[in-house]
Amino acid sequence: MQLVIRLVLCAGLMLAMPIHAFASFETGLEAANKGDFMAAQKAWEAAAKKGDVDAQYNLGALMLSGKVGQNDPKKAIGWIERAASKGHVDASYSLGLLYYTGSKEFKQDFARAYKAFESAAKKGHVASQFSLGVMLVNGQGVKQNVAAGMEWLKKSGESGNPDAQFNLGMAFVSGQAGKKDPAEAFKWFSRSADGGFAQAQYQVARMYLDGQGVDVNPANAKSWFVRAADKGHVEAQYGLGLMAYTGLGQAVSFEEAQQWFMRAAKGWDRNAQFHLGKMYMNGEGLKADLLEAYKWLDLSAGNGHDDAHFYRSYVASKLSKSDVQKAHAMAQQWFDANHSHPHKHYDLKPHAHH
Known part of the structure; x- marks a missing residue:
């Protein structure tokens, strides 16, 4: 964090x-x-x-x-x-x-940081309580004490800190809080989501889809995905695209799927890039275009998507050598134009497009 x-x-x-x-x-x-x-x-x-x-x-x-x-x-x-x-x-x-x-x-200097946070936390400073909890859980600047760290996170979370609430949710998902408790995780994620934290909104949506800690409710899932997506959360944008593409909790809408996949693709979501390639390959909701299909599959493959390699090879078999070169150049042009856009790397080292 x-x-x-x-x-x-x-x-x-x-x-x-x-x-x-x-x-x-x-x-x-x-x-x-x-x-x-x-x-x-x-x-x-x-x-x-x-x-x-x-x-x-x-x-x-x-x-x-x-x-x-x-x-x-x-x-x-x-x-x-x-x-x-x-x-x-x-x-x-x-x-x-x-x-x-x-x-x-x-x-x-974690030790000095810990002392400073501790001083403010004991006076009721909510953000310091969160920071102190994180350091105790991680053992930064102090001997690791997960139980004590969780208590500080709870104090911060009870006071309305969305970061603390989100981390409490993650702790109950992973079992770091002492046990795995999906219902408790959902409670904390929901409080953080209500506070406007996009990552928590995404987690709430996922839990509504998967039925973890709450009954399955695709409509609620979509609502929370939208809130996170509007804040630029790339995985939420992809989730909305996939719901529209598959008709999960709604009628199939390739047009809506394309719009959300495109937004997620610009955030370098390799799954969204992969689906855009398939949509152009199959002409799903848009005119089939093998050059565009190759472009998106090439980008997805370069971004580490395993299946994109297979589909890219299939599309390449339908194109002339010059068209493959042209499509690859289109991918490179998109890469150069969009690489400065904030995005995550799936691998440990920065990816390059070849």
């Missing part, structure tokens, strides 16, 4: 600050909200030097954000550390993220 620092502009403790620090922090906050980050930096630096913990935290975060040009990362982190040492929970959380991920300026 990826943990990312965010610039947080907050004034959580400013009411406890002396009036001069309050004024400097407020001036910086107004400037930041107007996009004048240089002025914000100046005001927050003045307040930070007077001990305003909100200013210290926001100054460090602003310096790391790149919005005020090049800065000394160690100096920026120093301000965040000062705020964290005084109990600023957002500072502790951000410090945890910084040491969890590491960078070229400073080394990854």
